[in-house]
Amino acid sequence: MSHDHGLPPKSSVSRWFLTTNHKDIGVLYLITALFFLVFGGTLALLFRLELISSGADLLGSMGYNQAVSTHGLLMVFWFISPFAFGFANYVVPLQIGADDLAFPRLNALSYWLYLFSGILMGVSFFQGTTFAGGWTMYAPLNTPAYIPGEGLGATSVVLALIMFTAAVTLGSVNFLTTMYRMRAEGLRMRDIPIFSLSINLTVWMMLFAFAALLAALMILASDHILGTTYFQYSIDGTTMATDADNPGASLLWAHLFWFFGHPEVYIVFFPALGVMAECFQTFTGRRLVGRKWFIISMVLVALQSFVVWMHHMFLTGINLPIKTIFMATTIGISLPFDLMVFSLIYTMAKGRVRFTTPFLFSLGALILFIIGGITGVFLGAIVLDYQFRGTYWVVAHFHYVMVAGATALFGGLYYWYPKITGKMYNERLGKIQFGVYFLGFNLLYFPMFIAWETPRRVFVYPDGLQIWHTMATVGGFILGASFLIMFYNLFVSLWRGEDVGPNPWEYATSAEWAVSSPPPLENFPGVPSYATGKLEFLDDETVVERTERAPGAAAHGHAATDGGTATDGGAVTARAATTATAMESAHEVSGEEHANHASFWPFLVSLGGFITFLGLSGVRTGSVFYLTMAAAGGVATIGSLVGMTREPFHAPEMAIAERWPFERVEKMKLGMWTFLASDIVLFGAFIGSYAFVRVAYGWTAWHHDLIPAEHVTMPGLINTYLLLTSSFLVVLAMVAAERESKRGTVAALAGTFALGVGFLINKGLEWNHLFHISTETFPSGWNLSTNIASSTFYLTTGLHGAHVTIGLIICAYMTVRAWNGAYQGDDRAIEYFGLYWHFVDIVWLFLFPLFYIL
Amino acid sequence: MDWKGYTAIYVVLFTFATAQAVVEFAGLVDSAYWAAFALIMVLSVVKAVGVAAYYQHLRWEPRAVTYLVLGGTVAALALTGAAAYSIL
Structure with missing residues (x-):
C-alpha cells in the first residue's frame, strides 16, 4: 500500500474514485471530455440533419x-478546455519536474465538479426543456420570463455552468501555484x-x-431563483418598454459575457498552440524558430485578450468612439498571432518534417487556423461586422478557429498516447483518420462561408x-465518422x-520523455534538477546536502495540508524545517515512505x-x-x-x-x-x-x-x-499566536467570530426592516424584485454576506483548534485565514459608500 | 509589525470610516454630490490600501504578490470603466 500512495491498483474501479494523482486525473479528464465531444457532436449531427x-x-x-x-x-465548456486540461494535468507536472500538482485533492475536486456539472447539464434535458437561447445566453432570453414552460432545465444549465466555473477557478489556482512553486531546480x-x-x-x-463569467452566472441564477431583475426589461404590451427602470439589462449581460468570452x-x-509548437519541434527536429518572440507574442495576446471584447457588440447600442477603440485593439491582437504562425511555418521550413499522425493534425490545425484567423479579421472591422454579424460567416469563422484548436488537441492525443498508455497506436489508421477528418471538417464548415447569408441559429434559409x-x-x-476510426485505433x-520505451519520438526533449511510459506514480527516479544545464535526478543524500548548503531554497517549504489550513506544528526553526522537508521529500523519492493520497471526499463534495x-x-x-433535494444536498456538501x-x-x-517570482511565498x-485575485x-x-x-438609468436620479x-x-x-474591528482582532490573534499566548489567540479569534455574527445580525435586521416598509412609493416593501436598485443592493451585499458566513x-x-492548543508559535494558519477575512473587509469598504452613502 | 502598529492602523481606518459618514451627515452629498463622491471614494481607496499593505502584509511580501492583486483590480476596473463609458 505504501508504494501506491494508498491507492488501489488501476484495474480497480475504486482507484478512479479515490485518486488524487495528476496522471490519473488527466486520464479522467481526457475520457470525460471525449464523452462530451460525442454528446455535443451527436446534437450537431441532429441539427445538421x-x-x-x-x-x-x-x-x-x-x-x-x-x-x-x-x-x-457542451463543446465550448465541457469538451475543448477540459480536453486540453487532461493533457495539462498529465503533462505539466512532468514537464516542469514536479511530482504532482501543488494541491492534489483540490485537483480531484476540480475534476469531480467538472464531471457533475456535465451530468447536471445532461439532466436538464429531462426537466421539460433545456436551455434554448443560444450558447451566448443573451438577455433577456436567458431569464425565466422569456423561457417557455417552467424553464427549470434552463436554470439547471445556469447552475451547471456555475459548478463548472468553480472547477475552473480551483484548477487555475492549483496550476499557477504549482508552476510558480514546484519547478525543478534551474x-x-x-x-x-x-x-x-x-x-x-x-x-x-x-x-x-x-x-x-461566474459573476454573470451568479447574477443570472439569482434572477432565476431569487427573483432579482438584473437582466429583465419591463414589458409595455408586446414591446419592451423604453421607460423601463432597467435600460442597461441586455447590454450588461453582453459586457459580462464577452469580457469572459x-x-x-x-x-x-x-x-x-502549445501542442502544435511541441509537435512541430519534435517532428521537424528543429527548435521553434524565434522561440523568444513566440513566447512574447503569447504574453501579448493574453494581455490584449481582455481589451477586445466589445467587437462582439458592434451591433448593440454602444457608442461609436468605443467601437472604434475596440476595432483597433481587435486588429492589433491579430499581429502577435501573425508572428506565431510565421514562427511555426519557418520551423517547418528549417527542419526535416516527419509526417506522423500528431504532426499531420498539428499542420492541419495551423492551416485551418490561418483560414479562421483571416476570416475573423473581417468581423473586427465595424462596417463589415454590420453585414456579417448574426450570419453563417460568424459560424464558419469561429468553427475554423475553435475546431482548429480541437484539431491540434487530437494531434496531442496521438502525441502523448504512447506516454500515457505505454503502447503505440496504429500509425496507418491515424493517418487515415486525419484524411477523413480534414475532408469532413472542410466539407462541413467551408460551405458555410459560401452560404454566409443564412441567419445564425435559425432553421429557415x-x-x-x-x-x-x-x-x-x-x-x-x-x-x-473519422472519430470512429480514432476511437477504434486508440482502443x-x-x-x-x-510496447514503447520512455521516448518513442526522436527529437522529443521535454522531461516527460525522460521517464518510463507510463511514468511511475511519483514521476521521477529522483529529484529533478537542471542546475547543471541538463536534466538530472538527484538522490536523497544530494538533496539533503544541497538543501543544507542553501537553506533558503527550502526555508519556505513547510509541509501544509491541502484544503485551506496549514498544519499546526510546534516551534521549529527554519533550518530544522528545511532539513525536515528535504528528508521528507527525499523519502518520497526513494519510496521509503509515502503519504496516503487517496481521498473519497472530493467525489462526495461534488456529489453533494x-x-x-x-x-x-x-x-x-x-x-x-x-x-428537500436542495436542503439534503446542502447538508451533504457541508x-x-x-x-x-x-x-x-x-x-x-x-x-x-x-520559485521565481514567488520565492518567499509558501504554496x-x-x-x-x-x-x-480571482x-x-x-x-x-x-x-x-x-x-x-x-x-444606464442615470447615476444621480437612481438614489x-x-x-x-x-x-x-x-x-x-x-x-x-464591526468588520474593521474584527480585522484588527485577526491580526491580534496572529500576534498572540506568535507569542504563544493561547488565551490571547482564543480571545482574539472568538472576538472576530462574535463581531462577524454581529455583522450578519445587523444586516438581517436592516433587510427585514426594508422588506416590510410601506410607503407611498413602495407600498409593498423594498425587496429583491422591487426594482433594479433593490436587486443590486441585496445581491451584492448578499454575496458579501455569504463570504462573511x-x-x-x-x-x-x-x-476551537486554538482552544485545544493549536497555532502557538506558528501563526501561518491564522495569517492565511486573515488574508481572506481582510479581503472581505476591503470589499465592504467599497460597498458601504456605494450602497449606503452615494 | 507589533500590536502597537496594528492598533495605529485600526485607529486610522476607524476615523476614515467615520469621516465618510460625516460627509453625508454634513449634507455634502446633497449640496456638492461629485465632490462628496470623490472624497468618499478616495477615503475608501486609502482604507483598502491600508488594510492590504499592513493587515495583509503586502508591504512585506515580494512585489509579485502586489502585481497579482493589481492584475485582478485592473481587470475589474477595465470592465467597469469601459462598459460604463460605452453607454455614455
Missing part, C-alpha cells in the same frame, strides 16, 4: 433551439517547455476571465442555399499496440454540490421534492467539506525548486492570494454591474427614484465598524 432542408420538420422549433444551444455550450519560467508555458498563460486568463477563445486555443447546407451535413457525418492499441444545484433549479416552483478538512492529507513542498499563501474580479464584476446599470428614504447610512456604518465557519473551526 434538420438543416438538409429549410424548416424545423425533424426536431421541431424548440428541439432545434435546444440542440443548437446545448451543442455550443528551470526558469522562460525555459519551461512551450506546452507548459501555453498552459501557464491559459490559466492566467482563466483566473480572471472565468471570475467575470473573448479571452475564452484564447483559453481554448492556447493549449492547442433561402432555397438557393440548400446545396451548401446539404454539403455541410454530409461533411458533418464524415467528420463524425484496440491498448491491447495490440507495440450536484444534488444541491439540482434542488435549487426547482426551488422557485415551491416543489417539496426540489426543496458535511463532506468538513470531512475533507479533517482528513489527514500530506503534500509537502519540494525540497529544492525554482498555501500563494494559493490563497491567487484565489483572492475573487477581486468576481466582486469587481458585481460592483461593475451595479455601476453599469446605475449609469431619488429607486431607493426608499428608510434605507439609511447608520446600519452600514455600524457594520463597517464562510469566513465565520472557518473562524469557528480555528477558535
Whole structure:
C-alpha cells in the first residue's frame, strides 16, 4: 500500500474514485471530455440533419433551439478546455519536474465538479426543456420570463455552468501555484517547455476571465431563483418598454459575457498552440524558430485578450468612439498571432518534417487556423461586422478557429498516447483518420462561408442555399465518422499496440520523455534538477546536502495540508524545517515512505454540490421534492467539506525548486492570494454591474427614484465598524499566536467570530426592516424584485454576506483548534485565514459608500 | 509589525470610516454630490490600501504578490470603466 500512495491498483474501479494523482486525473479528464465531444457532436449531427432542408420538420422549433444551444455550450465548456486540461494535468507536472500538482485533492475536486456539472447539464434535458437561447445566453432570453414552460432545465444549465466555473477557478489556482512553486531546480519560467508555458498563460486568463463569467452566472441564477431583475426589461404590451427602470439589462449581460468570452477563445486555443509548437519541434527536429518572440507574442495576446471584447457588440447600442477603440485593439491582437504562425511555418521550413499522425493534425490545425484567423479579421472591422454579424460567416469563422484548436488537441492525443498508455497506436489508421477528418471538417464548415447569408441559429434559409447546407451535413457525418476510426485505433492499441520505451519520438526533449511510459506514480527516479544545464535526478543524500548548503531554497517549504489550513506544528526553526522537508521529500523519492493520497471526499463534495444545484433549479416552483433535494444536498456538501478538512492529507513542498517570482511565498499563501485575485474580479464584476446599470438609468436620479428614504447610512456604518474591528482582532490573534499566548489567540479569534455574527445580525435586521416598509412609493416593501436598485443592493451585499458566513465557519473551526492548543508559535494558519477575512473587509469598504452613502 | 502598529492602523481606518459618514451627515452629498463622491471614494481607496499593505502584509511580501492583486483590480476596473463609458 505504501508504494501506491494508498491507492488501489488501476484495474480497480475504486482507484478512479479515490485518486488524487495528476496522471490519473488527466486520464479522467481526457475520457470525460471525449464523452462530451460525442454528446455535443451527436446534437450537431441532429441539427445538421434538420438543416438538409429549410424548416424545423425533424426536431421541431424548440428541439432545434435546444440542440443548437446545448451543442455550443457542451463543446465550448465541457469538451475543448477540459480536453486540453487532461493533457495539462498529465503533462505539466512532468514537464516542469514536479511530482504532482501543488494541491492534489483540490485537483480531484476540480475534476469531480467538472464531471457533475456535465451530468447536471445532461439532466436538464429531462426537466421539460433545456436551455434554448443560444450558447451566448443573451438577455433577456436567458431569464425565466422569456423561457417557455417552467424553464427549470434552463436554470439547471445556469447552475451547471456555475459548478463548472468553480472547477475552473480551483484548477487555475492549483496550476499557477504549482508552476510558480514546484519547478525543478534551474528551470526558469522562460525555459519551461512551450506546452507548459501555453498552459501557464491559459490559466492566467482563466483566473480572471472565468471570475467575470461566474459573476454573470451568479447574477443570472439569482434572477432565476431569487427573483432579482438584473437582466429583465419591463414589458409595455408586446414591446419592451423604453421607460423601463432597467435600460442597461441586455447590454450588461453582453459586457459580462464577452469580457469572459473573448479571452475564452484564447483559453481554448492556447493549449492547442502549445501542442502544435511541441509537435512541430519534435517532428521537424528543429527548435521553434524565434522561440523568444513566440513566447512574447503569447504574453501579448493574453494581455490584449481582455481589451477586445466589445467587437462582439458592434451591433448593440454602444457608442461609436468605443467601437472604434475596440476595432483597433481587435486588429492589433491579430499581429502577435501573425508572428506565431510565421514562427511555426519557418520551423517547418528549417527542419526535416516527419509526417506522423500528431504532426499531420498539428499542420492541419495551423492551416485551418490561418483560414479562421483571416476570416475573423473581417468581423473586427465595424462596417463589415454590420453585414456579417448574426450570419453563417460568424459560424464558419469561429468553427475554423475553435475546431482548429480541437484539431491540434487530437494531434496531442496521438502525441502523448504512447506516454500515457505505454503502447503505440496504429500509425496507418491515424493517418487515415486525419484524411477523413480534414475532408469532413472542410466539407462541413467551408460551405458555410459560401452560404454566409443564412441567419445564425435559425432553421429557415433561402432555397438557393440548400446545396451548401446539404454539403455541410454530409461533411458533418464524415467528420463524425473519422472519430470512429480514432476511437477504434486508440482502443484496440491498448491491447495490440507495440510496447514503447520512455521516448518513442526522436527529437522529443521535454522531461516527460525522460521517464518510463507510463511514468511511475511519483514521476521521477529522483529529484529533478537542471542546475547543471541538463536534466538530472538527484538522490536523497544530494538533496539533503544541497538543501543544507542553501537553506533558503527550502526555508519556505513547510509541509501544509491541502484544503485551506496549514498544519499546526510546534516551534521549529527554519533550518530544522528545511532539513525536515528535504528528508521528507527525499523519502518520497526513494519510496521509503509515502503519504496516503487517496481521498473519497472530493467525489462526495461534488456529489453533494450536484444534488444541491439540482434542488435549487426547482426551488422557485415551491416543489417539496426540489426543496428537500436542495436542503439534503446542502447538508451533504457541508458535511463532506468538513470531512475533507479533517482528513489527514500530506503534500509537502519540494525540497529544492525554482520559485521565481514567488520565492518567499509558501504554496498555501500563494494559493490563497491567487484565489483572492480571482475573487477581486468576481466582486469587481458585481460592483461593475451595479455601476453599469446605475449609469444606464442615470447615476444621480437612481438614489431619488429607486431607493426608499428608510434605507439609511447608520446600519452600514455600524457594520463597517464591526468588520474593521474584527480585522484588527485577526491580526491580534496572529500576534498572540506568535507569542504563544493561547488565551490571547482564543480571545482574539472568538472576538472576530462574535463581531462577524454581529455583522450578519445587523444586516438581517436592516433587510427585514426594508422588506416590510410601506410607503407611498413602495407600498409593498423594498425587496429583491422591487426594482433594479433593490436587486443590486441585496445581491451584492448578499454575496458579501455569504463570504462573511464562510469566513465565520472557518473562524469557528480555528477558535476551537486554538482552544485545544493549536497555532502557538506558528501563526501561518491564522495569517492565511486573515488574508481572506481582510479581503472581505476591503470589499465592504467599497460597498458601504456605494450602497449606503452615494 | 507589533500590536502597537496594528492598533495605529485600526485607529486610522476607524476615523476614515467615520469621516465618510460625516460627509453625508454634513449634507455634502446633497449640496456638492461629485465632490462628496470623490472624497468618499478616495477615503475608501486609502482604507483598502491600508488594510492590504499592513493587515495583509503586502508591504512585506515580494512585489509579485502586489502585481497579482493589481492584475485582478485592473481587470475589474477595465470592465467597469469601459462598459460604463460605452453607454455614455
